[in-house]
Amino acid sequence: MIYNSVLDAIGNTPIVRLNRVAVNSAANFYAKLEFINPGGSIKDRIGFWMIEDAERNGRLKPGGTIIEGTSGNTGVGLAMAAAIKGYQCVFILPDKMSQEKIKNLRSFGARVVVTPTAVEPDDPRSYYSVSRRLAQEIPNSLYIDQYNNLSNREYHYQHTAPEILEQMPEIDVLVAGIGTGGTITGCGKYLKEKKSGVEIVAVDPIGSIVYEVFKTGENKTPAEGYLIEGIGEDFIPDNYDFAQIDDMVQVGDKESFLMTRELLTSEGIYSGVSSGGAVVGALKWVKQQGKRLHGKNVLVIFPDSGNRYSSKVYDDDWMREVGFLESKTGNAGDLMRALNKKPDALIMANQSDPISMVISQLSEAGVSQMPVQDEKGWIKGIVRESVILKSLFHQQANLEDPIDDLVDTSVEYVTVADSIERISKLVTEGKVPLVTDPEDGDKLLGIITDIDLLNFLGSRH
Numbered sequence: 001m002i003y004n005s006v007l008d009a010i011g012n013t014p015i016v017r018l019n020r021v022a023v024n025s026a027a028n029f030y031a032k033l034e035f036i037n038p039g040g041s042i043k044d045r046i047g048f049w050m051i052e053d054a055e056r057n058g059r060l061k062p063g064g065t066i067i068e069g070t071s072g073n074t075g076v077g078l079a080m081a082a083a084i085k086g087y088q089c090v091f092i093l094p095d096k097m098s099q100e101k102i103k104n105l106r107s108f109g110a111r112v113v114v115t116p117t118a119v120e121p122d123d124p125r126s127y128y129s130v131s132r133r134l135a136q137e138i139p140n141s142l143y144i145d146q147y148n149n150l151s152n153r154e155y156h157y158q159h160t161a162p163e164i165l166e167q168m169p170e171i172d173v174l175v176a177g178i179g180t181g182g183t184i185t186g187c188g189k190y191l192k193e194k195k196s197g198v199e200i201v202a203v204d205p206i207g208s209i210v211y212e213v214f215k216t217g218e219n220k221t222p223a224e225g226y227l228i229e230g231i232g233e234d235f236i237p238d239n240y241d242f243a244q245i246d247d248m249v250q251v252g253d254k255e256s257f258l259m260t261r262e263l264l265t266s267e268g269i270y271s272g273v274s275s276g277g278a279v280v281g282a283l284k285w286v287k288q289q290g291k292r293l294h295g296k297n298v299l300v301i302f303p304d305s306g307n308r309y310s311s312k313v314y315d316d317d318w319m320r321e322v323g324f325l326e327s328k329t330g331n332a333g334d335l336m337r338a339l340n341k342k343p344d345a346l347i348m349a350n351q352s353d354p355i356s357m358v359i360s361q362l363s364e365a366g367v368s369q370m371p372v373q374d375e376k377g378w379i380k381g382i383v384r385e386s387v388i389l390k391s392l393f394h395q396q397a398n399l400e401d402p403i404d405d406l407v408d409t410s411v412e413y414v415t416v417a418d419s420i421e422r423i424s425k426l427v428t429e430g431k432v433p434l435v436t437d438p439e440d441g442d443k444l445l446g447i448i449t450d451i452d453l454l455n456f457l458g459s460r461h
Ligand SMILES: Cc1ncc(COP(=O)(O)O)c(C=O)c1O
Pocket: 043, 071, 073, 074, 177, 178, 179, 180, 181, 182, 183, 184, 229, 230, 231, 272, 274, 275, 303, 304
């Protein structure tokens, strides 16, 4: 079969049986390998489709600029179609995205704007807000908006789902991660219409708000950061239709990253982390159902490939830094024990203590920095000898002033289980790790300084 352009090569991705990772499950597991698409992900499908939809209804004119807030894959899908059709592209990405994804988009000639992750969606710096603003500023431009553009789910309804049913008429359960919601909603609607009894299960990462909204109808818990890319949200996009979803499962970062590696080593499938997450979710959900699913066929969508994440999930050092792989050198608890750092020995200043008092405390204890607590006893940050000296020397502070203004708040709570690799990374970034023990009511055990790390590493040789 010879296609007219790369766009015609989108779709008809293979389904393969998972032979090892699901060996203990009651059901048969299959993976639909969406990274076989020419741009490397499921988003190739909606990229050209949303552009053609905008052309059809006159929202996109020749020579125009396509703007999108995208985690990378949709960008590639759009850039590929734009290259063929002669449009410019501007992509807005949150800063947690991998460098590979950003470089990939730039190599298509697209402009990439990186925005902070840790802001609310309605904050003017958020990637949703920046996308909308650029769409207003750039003439003859179109904000594609894969989240609220219903042609996203329409594509999956008209194309992905019929393809699935044709390839696998005996499907019983479809499992997919939920991001924009296009895949699961579009496929779910079609499969439910055509095959009664098919169950649709969405997978959402812990930290996203979607699971809570699905289960309770409201969102009380604020969204929190997580590392799986491409799935989970901090708002509910228009492409969602919970009526098409029978159930939802939550997955954690660590189990999803580990499963992604296992898919490669035991099935030879080089997939992205949302695929690993979807498999973890599918296995958990099938297990929860008990015997009911014995011998049933579960299809899991694998949205993209591992090559976009080689510096993360397939990098052992990175995996150790985030604590997903066992450390080679030990953890914070090992260091505290080896250096005999005891919580009772931890001296602390109050934010209202005068600088003179803090200086005597530091010199009595023979330390160069110490934590400072506020009136409620919460750790506010730390104060360093060098900072006190500098501000006294430059007459920016007096000995009787409270220590409050000199407190460095770049502290980071870690636990005894955090790896030395992670602690070293924090220290080299200028942060101060405060070690707590979750088994002892999150009691603060102490701080780790660069000298502590050197002493600990030295003692191991
Ligand atoms: C890697 C990855 N996995 C899963 C998804 C989720 O698919 P959907 O947006 O159709 O819900 C996306 C979407 O951004 C993705 O990029």
